[in-house]
Structures are given as C-alpha cells and as structure tokens.
Amino acid sequence: MANIKLYTIIFVALGAISTTQFVVESVLPEGLYWFGLVAILALSTMKAFAVAGWYMHLREEPRSITYLAMAGVFCVLALTAGAGYSVV
Amino acid sequence: MSEHLPPKSSVKRWLVTTNHKDIGILYIITSLFFLIFGGILAFMIRVQMWNSGTVILSELGYNQVVTAHGLLMVFWFLSPFAFGLANYLVPLQIGADDLAFPRINAMSYWLYLFSGVILGISFFQGSTLPTGWTLYAPLNLPAFIPSVAELGAFSGILALAVFVASVTLGSVNFLTTMYRMRADGLRMRDVPLFSISILLTVWMMLFAFTALLAAILLLSFDHIFAGSAGSGFFGSSEGGSLLWTHLFWFFGHPEVYIVFFPALGAMAEIVQTFSGRRLVGRKWFIIAMALVAIQSFIVWMHHMFLTSINLPIKTVMMVTTIGISLPFDLMIFALIYTMIKGRVRWKTPFLFVLGAILLFILGGITGVFLGAIVLDYSFRGTYWVVAHFHYVMASGAVALIGGIYYWYPKITGKMYNEFLGKVHFAAAFVGFNLLYFPMFVVWETPRRWFHYEAGFTIWHQAASVGAFVFGASFLIMFYNLVASLYSDRVVDESPWAYTGSAEWSVSSPPPEGNFPGKPSFATGKLNFLDGAATDGGEADAKTDGGVATAADAIEQEADHTSWWPVILCTTGLITAVGISGLEESYFIWPFVFAIPFYIAFVGLRGASKDGFGVVHGLYLLLAGPLLAAFLLLFNLHHGIEAGFGQANTYFWVTLVGIISGVGALVGMGFESFFAPEPELAEQWPFEGVDNTKLGMWVFLSSDIVLFGAFIGSYIFMRLRAGWQDWWHIAHENGLAEHAVLPGLINTYILLASSFTVVLALAYAKRGDKLKTLAFLSATFVGGCLFLVNKGIEWVEYYFHFGWVFDSGPASVTYYLTTGLHAVHVVIGMLILLFLIARASRGAYWSEGETAHTVEYFGLYWHFVDIVWLFLFPLFYIL
Amino acid sequence: MPVAQAGQSQADVFGQLYLVFLVLGTIVGTVVISYTVYNAYKYRTTVGDADGRYDVDEEELAETDDYDVARPRQGEIPTGQGKGGGKKLFMSFGISAFLVLGLIIYSYTMLLYVEDTGQGQGNAIEVDVEGYQFGWDYTYFEDEVSNDSQVLASSDYNATKLHPEADSDALVVPKGTTVRLDVTSRDVWHNYGIPEFRAKTDAIPGETTHTWFKAEKTGLYQANCYELCGQGHSNMNGDVLVVEKQRFIDWYTSQENTDASQIEFMEVSS
Structure with a gap:
C-alpha cells in the first residue's frame, strides 16, 4: 500500500500546484508579469519532474534513461533559444 | 508459432521476412533503384545546362527536376543505401541475432519503399514539388504553387512524412539493439567503427528527423486548410518564412552528417583492412565523431547568414561551425596516418575510399571558405555551394560504393570482378571531378538557374560530359555485381586479410541465425559458445537445447516472418495517396469513421484470439x-446524400486506406511474434531496462522534440510579435475572451488520469485483475472528459467567436499545438481500448506481461500529461 | 594579410579575402592530397596468398614486419594501437586548427567592417528593394523623407532615358557613393544580389534585411535572384545602372516627388 499512498500524495500535490499557478496568474499585478512567468513555468517544471520521477519511475531506472530524455530536451532548448534569440 | 522463412527464390520470402539480412538486401536494392531515378533527373539538369537557356524542360519542369533530384538523392538514396549496409552488418558486428524489433524493422523498410513510391506517384498528379529540396516558405504553400502542381506537391510532402515515420521507427530499433544486444564482453567503445558511426547517425536521426516531422505536419496543415496568400502557419508574414528555415535547417544540418557518417564508418573499416593496421587514434576518432554529432544541432543558422537574424547569433553560429569542422580534420588525418607503416593493397574498395578521402578533402577546404561569413555572403545561392556539397555528399556516396565492394563477398558469398571494379573506380573518379570541379570555376552561376553567362558555356559542357561519364560508370558496377553472382569465385569467411570485426568470422553469406553459437568476447576475443547453459543455468534463447529460464516458460523459437508489416504499410500508402487529394471539408471524416471500425475489429479479433x-x-x-x-454528425455537416455523392475519389481512397489500416493495426497487435532478448549480453548503460521499455523511452525522447518544435515555433512567433502583445493581437483577431479555467480543469482531469494509470499498474503488479481493469477504464473516461472539455472550448472559440484556425499567429499556434496534443490523447485512448480488451481476458497474465504492457502504456500517457503541464501555462495562463 | 580599411567596398573585401583563402586552400589541398597518395603508394604490398584464400598472406607478411603497429586480427577487441601515429595526429590537428581559427578570426574582422563601419553612416543613398515574382521594385529614401509624396519609386521613372540599354525600372545609383539597400519581398522568398559589387541579401516576406555596396565604375550591371522563387526564377534579373555623381544628382532632382535635401551630402563632397 505504500506505493499507492505515495502516488496519492503526489497526485494531491500536483493538483495543488496547478491551482497555485492559476491563482498566481489571477492575483499578480501587471508589473510583475515576468516574475509570474518564471514562477509559473518553474511550477510546471516541478510538476513535470514529479510525474516523470515517480509516475514514470525515472527515479528507479538507470540514470541513463534520464539522460536519454534530457537529450531530447536539449534539442528543444537549442532550437527554441536559438530561433527565439535570432529575432529579438 | 514459428514459421521458417521461405527460400530466397520465392517472392513470398521478400514480402514476409523480418530477418535483418534480408531487409538489408531489400534496402540496398531499393536505394540503388532510387539512385538511378535521381541520377536520370540529374542528367536532365545537365542536359538543360548544356547551353545557357537550352530548353528541354519547361520552367516548372526544371524546378521539379531540381527538387526531386535533391530529395531522392539525399533521402531515398544516400541514407537508405547506408542503412541497407547497417541493417545487414550491425547485428553481425555486435553479435546479435537480429534487431530488437524485427517486425518494426520490416515496417521501416516498407514505409521507406512506399514513401518513395508516393514521390513517384506525385509526378503523375500534374507535377511534383517545384520548390527546391529545402522547400522554402512561402513558395512551398498552395498560394504560390501553380494549381496544376498542388496535388503532386502535397503528395511530395506526404512522401516526406511517411519517410520520417520509417526513419523514426528505424532509429528506435537501432538504438535499442545497439544498447541492449551486444555480445557478452563487447563494450560500447569496442564496437566496430562502422557500427559506431551508425549508432551516432541514428542518434542524430532520432532528433533531427522529428524536427522535420514537426515542420511537415505544420506544412501539411497549410496545404489542407490555408489556401490564400499570407494565411496559414508558414504563410504568415509574422515570421512564417523565417520559422520554416529555422525548423528546416535544425533538421537539415544534422542531416548532412546523417548522410555522411555511415560513409565515414565504412571508410574507417576499409582503410583499416586494406592498410592492415588498426585505425590510428581510434579513441579520438570516436570522440571526434560524437562531438560532431552533438554539435550538429547548434550550427544550423550558418545556412541563414543572409536572413534577418542578428549579428551576435551569426557570430555564435560561425564559431560553432568552425568548431565542428575541426573534428573532421582529426578524423581525416587519422585515416591518412593509418596507411603509414601499413600493408596497403589497392583493391577496389580501397581505391574508392582513397578517392572519397581526396574528394572529401576538397569538399572540406571549400567548406571552410563558406564558414567565413563575408565569403558566404557572395557564395550564397551560387554554384560554389552546389559544387561544395556535391564534393562532400557524393564523396560519401563514393565511400559507400567502396563499402558495397568490400562487403559484397560477405553478403553474396561470391567475389566481384576486380578488374571491372577498378575500371568502375577510374571512370567514376574521373567523371566525378569532371562533373563537379568546373562548377567551382564557374561558381558565379546562380543556383537553380539554367541561364548563365556566355563565357561559362565550356565549363558547363565539361560538367555535362563528366555527368555522363560518372553516370555510365555505374553501369559497369551493376553489371559486375549481377554477373559476379553467377561466377564461381566462391569465398569463405573472409576474402580479405587483416579483417577484425565479427562479420568476417562467420561464413559468407552468414547463416540464418548469424552465428554458429552464442558469440562472446568475454575472453578478450570472439568465441562462439555452444547452446548449453552458460551462466548459472540460463540458456541461450536462440538454440533449442537449453534449460528453461523461468519456471513456466515455454520454449520458443524466434519468429522470422510476418505478413502484417507489408500489409499495414500498404494501407498507409493508400491512405497517404488519398490524403493528397482530400478536400478541406472532408479532411477529418475518414479518420472519424475509422474509429468505430477499429473498436469493432478489436472486439472481433480479441474474441477470436483470447x-x-x-x-x-x-x-x-x-x-x-x-x-x-x-454519420449523423456528417449529415449535419454535409448532408449524407450530398456529402457522399460529392466526395471525390480521394475521399474514398482515404476511407478504404484508413479502415483497412486500423484492421491491419489490430491484426498486428494481436499477432504473437517472438523476438528473444539475449540473456547474456553487454547492455551498458541500459542494464535492467528491457528492450520494449528502452524502445518506448527512445520514442518518447523523439516525441519530446516533436512537441518541442511546436512549442518552440509558438515561442518564436510570440517573441517576434511581441511577447506581451500576444493576447491583445488575438483579441483583435476575434478571440472575444480567453478563459484560463477550462485549461485548469483539463489539467486536473489529465493529472487524475495519470494517477489512475499508475494505480492500474500498481494493481496489475499485484495480480488484482479487477482493479487493474477498473483503473484502466477510469483512465479512458479521463481521456473522454478531457476531449469533451477541449471540444467545448474549441467550439466556443471557433464557432461562437469566429476565431478560426487562420485568425493570426495566436490562433494557428493554439489550435495546432493543442490539436497535436489531442491527437496524442486519442491515440492513447485507442491503445487503452486494446489493453482493456486484452486484460479483461487475462492474456499472458501468468507471465506478468500485462503489467509490463500497462507500464509501457503508462509511460506514454504520463508523457502526454507532462506535455499538457507546459501547454497549460503557455497557451492559457501566460 | 590585408585588413579591411575605411572606404573599401564589399567587392574589395571579398576580393582580398577570397584570394587569401584560395592561395592557402590550394597549398593545403595540394600538400594533404599529395601526402595521402604518397603514403598510400609507399606502403603498398603485394604478397599474394599461396592458398588463394585472402588477398595477401598475413602470416608471410608478419615474418617480415619491422613496424611496431597493431594489425587487425579476426575476432579481436580493437584496443591498443601499437606505436606511432598519436603524436603526429595531434600535431597535424593542432596545425589545421590553428590555420582554420586564424583564418576565421581574420575574416571576422572583415565581417565586422562589412556589417558595421563600412556602410558610411549618414552619407549614403538609401534604397528600399522589394522583390516580387519576378522582378524588383525600388524606392528611394522611403524611410528618410517626412512626406510620402516625396518618395521616388522605380515605377515613377524611366531609366532607359539615362542609358539606352537599361530597363526602365533599373536601379540607378551614383558612382563612388555608398548605397544602402533595405530588402524585402512581397510574395515569396527571393535573394537580391549584384555579383559585380558583391552585395547580396535575402528578400523575405515580412522581414527586412540589409546590404550595401559602392560602385567604382559607371556602367550597366545586373542584379540576380539567388533563391528559387518559382517558374521565372532562372530569368529573374534586373538592371543596375551606375552613373557619374553629377548625372545622378541632375537625374534625381529632375524627378517629381523627390526630396533634394536627401542627397545634399553628395554635393558637399563633390
């Protein structure tokens, strides 16, 4: 049952973080937009790590599986940062 | 279960085979066919260039020929030619029986062949793509493609999409195989160089081709839904053109190395053998290749030096570009120094590789010219570029031809005719230089022009003569390769002295199971262990003499045949041809109608199987x-009678294709196909992850890039439009209001469905069938709720606000990205239906296989969930 | 090596740099290729295998092997190199790295000149170029003048009057003066290039790119399209007419819709 308890806690936490994101958006004043942006994306990243780490069992797999996924993320970041930077 | 392969003389064998050696041969022969196809087109170009303005082709015809020649040579000849060799050799070199997923390997081949067939068909649909192989936007859009060419142009794009599907399956397969199925004792760094080069190639393929897939999906949207100038995704004047070049070259630069790396691997092997010396600096050679593979993803903007990108990013790209040229210097020097103190024999394979090295040196030096941005400015769009990349790309082809001569005795068991081989080399080398060197001399000719200065004529005519010599030299090769099959020059394991890798230690051609026993390098050199227990009672899965591995395991022999790959891919061919002419208002319907058929097929097939x-x-x-x-919905939209009555032939073709396609998919899903995983193998760094799980993760990693490219495109367009003005612009374009709440609700729903999948897995592991089924069903319901909620949102935006697909960059990115995600959800739900049906009958329950299948499915579903976790802030909150 | 100096045109810079690259490239290419062929020839061997099994006899060769190098053996794990090669490999790698990096740093200074200081701030003719299928439209000083009616466009004049062989919509520029081009496209992706002056830049719908040139000789030149843009691509060229400064001034000021103050700098300098 330990697993199921842990999964439940994570599920509740994920829901709570999502609610937080929603609240941050609705209460944050306009001037703090960029602060909000960073905070909201950071919260999303936290959620993604939680899902990948526990639900997808990345924590229990060899670390190389994480690197494999990170290789894809590296490509995305290179493309997005490069293309985005080239026009701003 | 296991059925033996029919003899090689039977046509059936080549349709049903899943054996890597057979598929390798199919790849090689098919790619040579496309070499002839692309070569004939090249020859038409050279005839057109005989005099300035010689006209054998119309303007449109010339553009088509230029485009198709490039596409065919790069996609349908060079890479598949190399992958024919790779299919044949990699399992032999690493000591595996076959690839990890033999049926998927067969699918890779059939998708490859049929994608080429689609490109061929496109010529007969009025005209194929007339846009150049780089397909720059917005010339690649219906608004600027002559109406006579639109059908064929879209077919060309679909051909690319099918080709990418083939490549992605192949990448997953090769990566899994090479990481998990190496012979005992064969560390990754000890893998022969050709296989190492293939490993790095598939890594690049996995990510680069996915970026191309993203671009193609977006472009297909434009072809279906956006007809007028300035509309759609890449037609948008808000950076649409520039975005295409980013996506294309993000794929396109790694593609250069994807094409060249296998040739480099073949060069290394051949230089080693024919110099009788191990490659000098082998470790550094491998490190250099790995560096290039990584760096290839951060140099793409050197193809865009004259676009509106800013100077700092140009500088960064110049530095990374120069950085990537240096490892190549090291590799070439390593090859040259290997000859020193060698036992060099000027046999045909060596001559071709030596020739390739010389050509590559020239291509490399002229490439440094292009690395200097000031020079690049002037070389851009001229024959300098044409000459340079032919020296590089075609030198790769020359090296691979050397590879064909080198491995021909291995594959056929016969020796080719050495004299004719040398004649072929001489003619090819002379023809090559006569063809491409004059292009450097008259580099001022604008690329893809067939008008040029009068003074250039003699040089262009020399090039045309060279093209004839180069092309004709291949006839000698074809004759040699065919005639030698019937010769009596039989070879045993190896006709060459100083060979090292494992393929030369088995007979030629190798036996069906590749090795006389279980290959092992545990003692420091290759040994074949017999089938008896080798490690604490664990038996070799290949041979029959073993002890059972698990308590109740049934002894099974590996399967080598299946009809489903060719059937499934044929339905894919039919569907793709249908889609090319599908009208906008009919577009979604064939796919919608296929869903109930799928459900019925799962029910029927499941009932008969389980x-x-x-x-x-x-x-x-x-x-x-x-x-x-x-049908009722269709009636509301079109009217049944009017709708079906007015549907064009393509609609019916698509419908037939997709319905038989889901049938074939179900058929393949229920087929029991046994591909053993070696029990004793070198599996660094993926020990303890079984093949299917690793395959799933590799696939997900590429899917990250697919979504990433969509999200990256969104961020690019939003940055360009002004990040914070985004919603303001959307409101101006008709979005009355954008609500965050539906996004939040869908986040809850999707998170809950992830939770239920993970619970299903937990209970499956405990053997609690009922709860497993319950939670799988709950996940399915979650998917439904998500789609309903999403549907309400789309209907609100699209119909009530009139914020259609094409209402500016915000709408097009929103609909396409969330749409791609929704398609992933739907696919997940269809898989769930299959799983629920199987799990309900307890298929494989005793072996715990259901738990595994649930786990793999869970990985996919969680990934789709994670994507949403980013779509939610990007498309709703921010 | 020559360095870019103020007053040089893009054509000068290209000419210098190209020459340097060509000379070095030829030398390096000749040396490396000769060295490769020399070694491949020098270490040739032809000891036939008596059994006819292999192309040469490994065992017989092994008896006379004076070199301490690792030779491949069937079924081996390829570790260990024997002597030789490694040091040489890194030395030649170092030399080539030095050469390439040097060349690129050198060429980068040229790039900065082309991108920045060479463009003669302020004292330049500003022309907007708009590509279309299949030709070019020019507009003089569009962003500089305050009044739209003071914009001279190629549709307003007839360049044939200046030169009998010139197209009526040719780009007309003065000799010895920097011309800055802002280039875009109204339909598909083109690339605007005048090979004679080594000016070239992409013409992309929705984007504006820049290039510049300075013509040193009067006469009629050609601008080409360097990106496949459809059926007329192979014929997509336009005339560029270079005239004496005074003639340009007379021509420009005689047109309607012009703002003479834009070319004051030319009269001052001439």
Whole structure:
C-alpha cells in the first residue's frame, strides 16, 4: 500500500500546484508579469519532474534513461533559444 | 508459432521476412533503384545546362527536376543505401541475432519503399514539388504553387512524412539493439567503427528527423486548410518564412552528417583492412565523431547568414561551425596516418575510399571558405555551394560504393570482378571531378538557374560530359555485381586479410541465425559458445537445447516472418495517396469513421484470439451506434446524400486506406511474434531496462522534440510579435475572451488520469485483475472528459467567436499545438481500448506481461500529461 | 594579410579575402592530397596468398614486419594501437586548427567592417528593394523623407532615358557613393544580389534585411535572384545602372516627388 499512498500524495500535490499557478496568474499585478512567468513555468517544471520521477519511475531506472530524455530536451532548448534569440 | 522463412527464390520470402539480412538486401536494392531515378533527373539538369537557356524542360519542369533530384538523392538514396549496409552488418558486428524489433524493422523498410513510391506517384498528379529540396516558405504553400502542381506537391510532402515515420521507427530499433544486444564482453567503445558511426547517425536521426516531422505536419496543415496568400502557419508574414528555415535547417544540418557518417564508418573499416593496421587514434576518432554529432544541432543558422537574424547569433553560429569542422580534420588525418607503416593493397574498395578521402578533402577546404561569413555572403545561392556539397555528399556516396565492394563477398558469398571494379573506380573518379570541379570555376552561376553567362558555356559542357561519364560508370558496377553472382569465385569467411570485426568470422553469406553459437568476447576475443547453459543455468534463447529460464516458460523459437508489416504499410500508402487529394471539408471524416471500425475489429479479433468476453461484446455493441452517431454528425455537416455523392475519389481512397489500416493495426497487435532478448549480453548503460521499455523511452525522447518544435515555433512567433502583445493581437483577431479555467480543469482531469494509470499498474503488479481493469477504464473516461472539455472550448472559440484556425499567429499556434496534443490523447485512448480488451481476458497474465504492457502504456500517457503541464501555462495562463 | 580599411567596398573585401583563402586552400589541398597518395603508394604490398584464400598472406607478411603497429586480427577487441601515429595526429590537428581559427578570426574582422563601419553612416543613398515574382521594385529614401509624396519609386521613372540599354525600372545609383539597400519581398522568398559589387541579401516576406555596396565604375550591371522563387526564377534579373555623381544628382532632382535635401551630402563632397 505504500506505493499507492505515495502516488496519492503526489497526485494531491500536483493538483495543488496547478491551482497555485492559476491563482498566481489571477492575483499578480501587471508589473510583475515576468516574475509570474518564471514562477509559473518553474511550477510546471516541478510538476513535470514529479510525474516523470515517480509516475514514470525515472527515479528507479538507470540514470541513463534520464539522460536519454534530457537529450531530447536539449534539442528543444537549442532550437527554441536559438530561433527565439535570432529575432529579438 | 514459428514459421521458417521461405527460400530466397520465392517472392513470398521478400514480402514476409523480418530477418535483418534480408531487409538489408531489400534496402540496398531499393536505394540503388532510387539512385538511378535521381541520377536520370540529374542528367536532365545537365542536359538543360548544356547551353545557357537550352530548353528541354519547361520552367516548372526544371524546378521539379531540381527538387526531386535533391530529395531522392539525399533521402531515398544516400541514407537508405547506408542503412541497407547497417541493417545487414550491425547485428553481425555486435553479435546479435537480429534487431530488437524485427517486425518494426520490416515496417521501416516498407514505409521507406512506399514513401518513395508516393514521390513517384506525385509526378503523375500534374507535377511534383517545384520548390527546391529545402522547400522554402512561402513558395512551398498552395498560394504560390501553380494549381496544376498542388496535388503532386502535397503528395511530395506526404512522401516526406511517411519517410520520417520509417526513419523514426528505424532509429528506435537501432538504438535499442545497439544498447541492449551486444555480445557478452563487447563494450560500447569496442564496437566496430562502422557500427559506431551508425549508432551516432541514428542518434542524430532520432532528433533531427522529428524536427522535420514537426515542420511537415505544420506544412501539411497549410496545404489542407490555408489556401490564400499570407494565411496559414508558414504563410504568415509574422515570421512564417523565417520559422520554416529555422525548423528546416535544425533538421537539415544534422542531416548532412546523417548522410555522411555511415560513409565515414565504412571508410574507417576499409582503410583499416586494406592498410592492415588498426585505425590510428581510434579513441579520438570516436570522440571526434560524437562531438560532431552533438554539435550538429547548434550550427544550423550558418545556412541563414543572409536572413534577418542578428549579428551576435551569426557570430555564435560561425564559431560553432568552425568548431565542428575541426573534428573532421582529426578524423581525416587519422585515416591518412593509418596507411603509414601499413600493408596497403589497392583493391577496389580501397581505391574508392582513397578517392572519397581526396574528394572529401576538397569538399572540406571549400567548406571552410563558406564558414567565413563575408565569403558566404557572395557564395550564397551560387554554384560554389552546389559544387561544395556535391564534393562532400557524393564523396560519401563514393565511400559507400567502396563499402558495397568490400562487403559484397560477405553478403553474396561470391567475389566481384576486380578488374571491372577498378575500371568502375577510374571512370567514376574521373567523371566525378569532371562533373563537379568546373562548377567551382564557374561558381558565379546562380543556383537553380539554367541561364548563365556566355563565357561559362565550356565549363558547363565539361560538367555535362563528366555527368555522363560518372553516370555510365555505374553501369559497369551493376553489371559486375549481377554477373559476379553467377561466377564461381566462391569465398569463405573472409576474402580479405587483416579483417577484425565479427562479420568476417562467420561464413559468407552468414547463416540464418548469424552465428554458429552464442558469440562472446568475454575472453578478450570472439568465441562462439555452444547452446548449453552458460551462466548459472540460463540458456541461450536462440538454440533449442537449453534449460528453461523461468519456471513456466515455454520454449520458443524466434519468429522470422510476418505478413502484417507489408500489409499495414500498404494501407498507409493508400491512405497517404488519398490524403493528397482530400478536400478541406472532408479532411477529418475518414479518420472519424475509422474509429468505430477499429473498436469493432478489436472486439472481433480479441474474441477470436483470447476467447469471447463481455468487453468484446460491449465493443461490438458500441461500434454500430458510434458509427451511426458519426454519420449523423456528417449529415449535419454535409448532408449524407450530398456529402457522399460529392466526395471525390480521394475521399474514398482515404476511407478504404484508413479502415483497412486500423484492421491491419489490430491484426498486428494481436499477432504473437517472438523476438528473444539475449540473456547474456553487454547492455551498458541500459542494464535492467528491457528492450520494449528502452524502445518506448527512445520514442518518447523523439516525441519530446516533436512537441518541442511546436512549442518552440509558438515561442518564436510570440517573441517576434511581441511577447506581451500576444493576447491583445488575438483579441483583435476575434478571440472575444480567453478563459484560463477550462485549461485548469483539463489539467486536473489529465493529472487524475495519470494517477489512475499508475494505480492500474500498481494493481496489475499485484495480480488484482479487477482493479487493474477498473483503473484502466477510469483512465479512458479521463481521456473522454478531457476531449469533451477541449471540444467545448474549441467550439466556443471557433464557432461562437469566429476565431478560426487562420485568425493570426495566436490562433494557428493554439489550435495546432493543442490539436497535436489531442491527437496524442486519442491515440492513447485507442491503445487503452486494446489493453482493456486484452486484460479483461487475462492474456499472458501468468507471465506478468500485462503489467509490463500497462507500464509501457503508462509511460506514454504520463508523457502526454507532462506535455499538457507546459501547454497549460503557455497557451492559457501566460 | 590585408585588413579591411575605411572606404573599401564589399567587392574589395571579398576580393582580398577570397584570394587569401584560395592561395592557402590550394597549398593545403595540394600538400594533404599529395601526402595521402604518397603514403598510400609507399606502403603498398603485394604478397599474394599461396592458398588463394585472402588477398595477401598475413602470416608471410608478419615474418617480415619491422613496424611496431597493431594489425587487425579476426575476432579481436580493437584496443591498443601499437606505436606511432598519436603524436603526429595531434600535431597535424593542432596545425589545421590553428590555420582554420586564424583564418576565421581574420575574416571576422572583415565581417565586422562589412556589417558595421563600412556602410558610411549618414552619407549614403538609401534604397528600399522589394522583390516580387519576378522582378524588383525600388524606392528611394522611403524611410528618410517626412512626406510620402516625396518618395521616388522605380515605377515613377524611366531609366532607359539615362542609358539606352537599361530597363526602365533599373536601379540607378551614383558612382563612388555608398548605397544602402533595405530588402524585402512581397510574395515569396527571393535573394537580391549584384555579383559585380558583391552585395547580396535575402528578400523575405515580412522581414527586412540589409546590404550595401559602392560602385567604382559607371556602367550597366545586373542584379540576380539567388533563391528559387518559382517558374521565372532562372530569368529573374534586373538592371543596375551606375552613373557619374553629377548625372545622378541632375537625374534625381529632375524627378517629381523627390526630396533634394536627401542627397545634399553628395554635393558637399563633390
């Protein structure tokens, strides 16, 4: 049952973080937009790590599986940062 | 279960085979066919260039020939030619029986062949793509493609999409195989160089081709839904053109190395053998290749030096570009120094590789010219570029031809004719230089022009003569390779002295199971262990003499045949041809109608395979009303009679293709196909992850890039439009309001469905069938709720606000990205239906296989969930 | 090596740099290729295998092997190199790295000149170029003048009057003066290039790119399209007419819709 308890806690936490994101958006004043942006994306990243780490069992797999996924993320970041930077 | 392969003389063998050696041969022969196809087109170019303005082709015709020549040579000849060799050799070199997923390997081949067939068909649909192989936007859009060419142009794009599907399956397969199935004792760094080069190539393929897939999906959207100038995704004047070049070259630069790396691997092997010396600086050679593979993803903007990108990013790209040229210097020097103190024999394979090295040196030096941005400015769009990349790319082809001569005795068991081989080399080398060197001299000729200065004529004519010599030299090769099959020059394991890798230690051609026993390098050199227990009672899965591995395991022999790959891919071919002419208002319907058929097929096939169960009955009962409901919707949209009456032939072709396609998919899903995983193998760094799980993760990693490219495109367009003005612009374009709440609700729903999948897995592991089924079903319901909620949102935006697909960059990115995600959800739900049906009858329950299948599915579903976790802030909150 | 100096045109810079690259490239290419062929020839061997099994006899060769190098053996794990090669490999790698990096740093200074200081701030003719299928439209000083009616466009004049062989919509520029081009496209992706002056830049719908040139000789030149843009691509060229400064001034000021203050700098300098 330990697993199921842990999964439940994570599920509740994920829901709570999502609610937080929603609240941050609705209460944050306009001037703090960029602060909000960073905070909201950071919260999303936290959620993604939680899902990948526990639900997808990345924590229990060899670390190389994480690197494999990170290789894809590296490509995305290179493309997005490069293309985005080239026009701003 | 296992069926033996029919003899090689039977046509059936080549249709049903899943054996890597057979598929390798199919790849090689097919790619040579496309070499002839692309070569004839090249020859038409050279005839057109005989005099300035010689006209054998119309303007449109010339553009088509230029485009198709480039596409065919790069996609349908060079890479598949190399992958024919790779298919044949990699398992032999690493000591595996076959690839990890033999049926998927067969699918890779059939998708490759049929994608080429689609490109061929496009010529007969009025005209194929007339846009150049780089397909720059917005010339690649319907608004700027002559109406006579639109059908064929879209077919060309679909051909690329099918090709990418083939490549992605192949990448997953090769990576899994090479990481998990190496012979005992064969560390990754000890893998022969050709296989190492293939490993790095598939890594690049996995990510680069996915970026191309993203670009193609977006472009297909434009072809279906956006007809007028300035509309659609890449037609948008808000950076649409520039975005295409980013996506294309993000793929396109790694593609250069994807094409060249296998040639480099072949060069290394051949230089080693024919110099009788191990490659000098082998470790550094490998490190250099790995560096290039990584760096290839951060140099793409050097193809865009004259676009509106800013100077700092140009500088960064110049530095990374120069950085990437240096490892190549090291590799070439390593090859040259290997000859020193060698036992060099000027046999045909060596001559071709030596020739390739010389050509590559020239191509490399002229490439440094292009690395200097100031020079690049002037070289851009001229024959300098044409000459440079032909020296590089075609030198790769020359090296691979050397590879064909080198491995021909291995593959056929016969020796080729050495004299004719040398004649071929001489003619090819002279022809090559006569063809491409004059292009440097008259580099001022604008690329893709067939008008040029009068003074250039003699040089262009020399090039045309060279093209004839180069092309004709291949006739000698074809004759040699065919005639030698019937010669009596039989070879045993190896005709060459100083060979090292494992393929030369088995007979030529190798036996069906590749090795006389279980290959092992545990003692420091290759040994074949016999089938008896080798490690604490664990038996070799290949041979029959072993001890059972698990308590109740049934001894099984590996399967080598399946009809499903070729059938499934044929339905894919039919569907793709249908889509090319599908009208906008009909677009979604064939796919919608296929869903009830899929459900019915799962019910029927499941009942006959696993025994009838309640779930199957439910599916069969559900399918009819669902189809009726969809027909009702179709009636609302088109009117049944009018709708079906006015549907064009392409609609019916698509419908037939997709319905038989889901049938084939179900058929393949229920086929039991046994591909053993070696029990004793070198599996660094993926020990303890079984093949299917690793394959799933590799696939997900590429899917990250697919979504990433969509999200990256969104961020690019939003940055360009002004990040914070985004919603303001959307409101101006008709979005009355954008609500965050539906996004939040869908986040809850999707998170909950992830939770239920993970619970299903937990209970499956405990053997609690009922709870497993319950939670799988709950996940399915979650998917439904998500789609309903999403549907309400789309209907609100699209119909009530009139914020259609094409209402500016915000709408097009929103609909396409969330749409791609929704398609992933739907696919997940269809897989769930399959799983629920199987799990309900307890298929494989005793072996715990259901738990595994649930786990793999869970990985996919969680990934789709994670994507949403980013779509939610990006498309709703921020 | 020559360095870019103020007053040089893009054509000068290209000419210098190209020459340097060509000379070095030829030398390096000749040396490396000769060295490769020399070694491949020098270490040739032809000891036939008596059994006819292999192309040469490994065992017989092994008896006379004076070199301490690792030779491949069937079924081996390829570790260990024997002597030789490694040091040489890194030395030649170092030399080539030095050469390439040097060349690129050198060429980068040229790039900065081309991108920045060479463009003669302020004292330049500003022309907007708009590509279309299949030709070019020019507009003089569009962003500089305050009044739209003071914009001279190629549709307003007839360049044939200046030169009998010139197209009526040719780009007309003065000799010895920097011309800055802002280039875009109204339909598909083109690339605007005048090979004679080594000016070239992409013409992309929705984007504006820049290039510049300075013509040193009067006469009629050609601008080409360097990106496949459809059926007329192979014929997509336009005339560029270079005239004496005074003639340009007379021509420009005689047109309607012009703002003479834009070319004051030319009269001052001439």
